Amino acid sequence: MTPIVSVKSLTKTYSTGFKALNSVSLDIMEGEILALLGPNGAGKTTLISTICGITKPTSGTVTVGGHDVITDWRAARQMIGLVPQEVSLESFERVHKTVSFTRGLFGKPADPGHIDKVLRQLSLYDKRDNKVMQLSGGMKRRVLIAKALSHAPRVLFLDEPTAGVDVELRKDMWKVVADLRSQGVTIILTTHYIEEAEAIADRVAVINKGEILLVQDKADLMRQMGKKQLRIDLTAPVSAIPEKLARHNLALANDGSTLIFTYDTKGERTGITALLNDLQAAGLQLTDLATEQTSLEDIFVGLVKESA
Amino acid sequence: MNFPAIRVIFRQEMARFFRTFIESLISPVISTSLYFVVFGAAIGGKIDLIEGVTYGAFIVPGLIMLTVMTQSVSNASFAINFPKFIGTIYELLSAPVNYLEIVIGYVGAAAAKSILIGLVILATAFFFVDVPILHPFAMLAFLVMTSISFSLFGFIIGIWAKDFQQLQLIPLLILTPLIFLGGTFYSIDMLPGIWRTLALFNPVVYLVSGFRWSFFGTADVPVVFSLLAIAVFAGACLVLVWWIFKTGWRIRQ
Ligand SMILES: Nc1ncnc2c1ncn2[C@@H]1O[C@H](COP(=O)(O)OP(=O)(O)OP(=O)(O)O)[C@@H](O)[C@H]1O
Numbered sequence: 001m002t003p004i005v006s007v008k009s010l011t012k013t014y015s016t017g018f019k020a021l022n023s024v025s026l027d028i029m030e031g032e033i034l035a036l037l038g039p040n041g042a043g044k045t046t047l048i049s050t051i052c053g054i055t056k057p058t059s060g061t062v063t064v065g066g067h068d069v070i071t072d073w074r075a076a077r078q079m080i081g082l083v084p085q086e087v088s089l090e091s092f093e094r095v096h097k098t099v100s101f102t103r104g105l106f107g108k109p110a111d112p113g114h115i116d117k118v119l120r121q122l123s124l125y126d127k128r129d130n131k132v133m134q135l136s137g138g139m140k141r142r143v144l145i146a147k148a149l150s151h152a153p154r155v156l157f158l159d160e161p162t163a164g165v166d167v168e169l170r171k172d173m174w175k176v177v178a179d180l181r182s183q184g185v186t187i188i189l190t191t192h193y194i195e196e197a198e199a200i201a202d203r204v205a206v207i208n209k210g211e212i213l214l215v216q217d218k219a220d221l222m223r224q225m226g227k228k229q230l231r232i233d234l235t236a237p238v239s240a241i242p243e244k245l246a247r248h249n250l251a252l253a254n255d256g257s258t259l260i261f262t263y264d265t266k267g268e269r270t271g272i273t274a275l276l277n278d279l280q281a282a283g284l285q286l287t288d289l290a291t292e293q294t295s296l297e298d299i300f301v302g303l304v305k306e307s308a
Numbered sequence: 309m310n311f312p313a314i315r316v317i318f319r320q321e322m323a324r325f326f327r328t329f330i331e332s333l334i335s336p337v338i339s340t341s342l343y344f345v346v347f348g349a350a351i352g353g354k355i356d357l358i359e360g361v362t363y364g365a366f367i368v369p370g371l372i373m374l375t376v377m378t379q380s381v382s383n384a385s386f387a388i389n390f391p392k393f394i395g396t397i398y399e400l401l402s403a404p405v406n407y408l409e410i411v412i413g414y415v416g417a418a419a420a421k422s423i424l425i426g427l428v429i430l431a432t433a434f435f436f437v438d439v440p441i442l443h444p445f446a447m448l449a450f451l452v453m454t455s456i457s458f459s460l461f462g463f464i465i466g467i468w469a470k471d472f473q474q475l476q477l478i479p480l481l482i483l484t485p486l487i488f489l490g491g492t493f494y495s496i497d498m499l500p501g502i503w504r505t506l507a508l509f510n511p512v513v514y515l516v517s518g519f520r521w522s523f524f525g526t527a528d529v530p531v532v533f534s535l536l537a538i539a540v541f542a543g544a545c546l547v548l549v550w551w552i553f554k555t556g557w558r559i560r561q
């Protein structure tokens with residue numbers, strides 16, 4: 001399968017001399033949802049802006065649907081919808097007008113039916129005749145999404161679509177994203193909410209300091225890199241880890257009434273059997289056992305720390 | 309050509325104009341009426357005929373030009389500076405539109421507004437004085453060409469300006485003096501020797517002279533020079549705009 005967006009050795013140095021992207025390569029497949037994770041200043045917005053034509057690449061190539069964004073920019077841009085990170089809208093413009101404006105910019109003839117459909121999908125229909133300044137912050141963000149969808153793009157970039165959006169609405173947006181995906185739209189979103197990536201992405205890319213650290217199938221990633229923890233609740237608290245258990249990777253928690261054993265699910269032996277035997281030998285009484293999977297968040301924090 | 313894009317840009321800009329229709333038209337009409345009262349009636353009565361025309365009528369073409377030039381520059385510069393300022397320029401940069409389409413949309417709308425204002429001022433003038441128009445088509449042509457070329461110039465200022473202060477700067481420092489010294493209220497023949505020669509370096513002189521010729525049939529400089537001046541000015545602006553979009557100067561990082 002050929003990727004719908006292909007980024008090859010992309011480097012972006014701003015006029016200040018700052019290198020925001022350092023030889024980034026990334027292939028995005030048609031119909032997938034890719035979550036781009038990274039701390040503030042990692043280069044997420046720069047990457048998106050360069051693909052969409054807002055900033056010029058310093059070197060490297062980007063193609064969208066096989067069209068180079070520099071030499072064949074018209075065809076490339078026609079396929080793209082962009083929801084920017086910053087909410088910038090004209091306050092005096094009416095909702096349906098500003099959405100139709102974007103559709104026109106992308107060379108599509110006026111189509112009020114389609115605009116209304118998009119507005120309904122984003123629960124903005126009853127606000128269609130309002131001026132933008134009469135909307136709430138979350139609604140304005142949805143107007144930006146409506147604009148990006150006004151010309152039925154094949155690839156949609158969402159730069160932190162749920163920043164400053166309440167939990168309820170965030171779930172609504174995830175539904176919209178899932179709907180779009182089922183219509184075959186490829187979606188690239190950046191987010192700081194790891195749970196968001198966990199909830200909706202097919203693949204996750206982690207970027208830090210202008211370099212892609214990892215691109216992987218979300219499930220694979222969590223399986224491969226996931227460490228598990230075994231929580232052992234004791235009947236009587238201990239003041240220190242007993243001598244007999246010293247060889248195990250244990251930590252004390254809960255004022256000594258809980259032992260936490262961290263193990264690698266990838267490993268050939270997890271060491272659980274040996275631990276349980278030693279617990280018995282040490283004469284400890286257990287009240288409960290529980291295991292926990294490491295979250296994507298832990299993986300992410302671990303990766304970024306490593307690259308720092 | 310991306311015609312839908314040109315259409316929506318043009319419409320959006322015209323809608324902005326008509327939202328403040330009254331303000332947009334009233335202020336130029338009031339200020340020119342004041343000029344007619346002060347210069348035409350009060351002072352003009354004490355001034356001899358200039359080139360066979362009463363002073364009240366003589367200043368009409370200059371006044372129209374004065375307003376059309378300043379309106380063109382301020383409208384076009386604001387139209388493109390505003391999206392830059394509030395950040396909505398991202399849409400233009402990421403859309404499949406080229407510089408020509410953007411320019412036609414924005415400059416076309418700014419020029420259309422100026423032409424409209426120019427015609428309204430002309431209509432106002434008829435209330436105060438008798439103004440003959442010997443060459444109506446040439447008059448319209450000069451009006452249209454001046455509106456377009458000064459809107460182009462304003463567009464460039466709008467891209468160049470980093471804030472609203474800078475937006476005011478060029479019109480205040482360069483344009484206003486050029487216009488006032490450009491023979492809007494007098495024939496440059498009335499200037500003493502050296503000033504007359506200096507005036508010939510002022511491009512506005514050529515535009516006002518040509519426009520006045522279309523009314524009264526007399527000009528400070530040959531009409532061909534006037535046409536040439538507008539063509540050179542518009543051509544230079546167009547080349548500059550093309551270069552701006554090619555290099556992304558002050559718009560694309
Ligand atoms: N116009 C610019 N000129 C100079 N440097 C810039 C410019 N825009 C961004 N940068 C720098 O490039 C780096 C990456 O910025 P970018 O906006 O891409 O980060 P990000 O990953 O989107 O961060 P965030 O999560 O905060 O949105 C930052 O260090 C930033 O300071």
Ligand SMILES: [Mg+2]
Nearest residue numbers: 044045046085
């Ligand atoms: Mg960002």
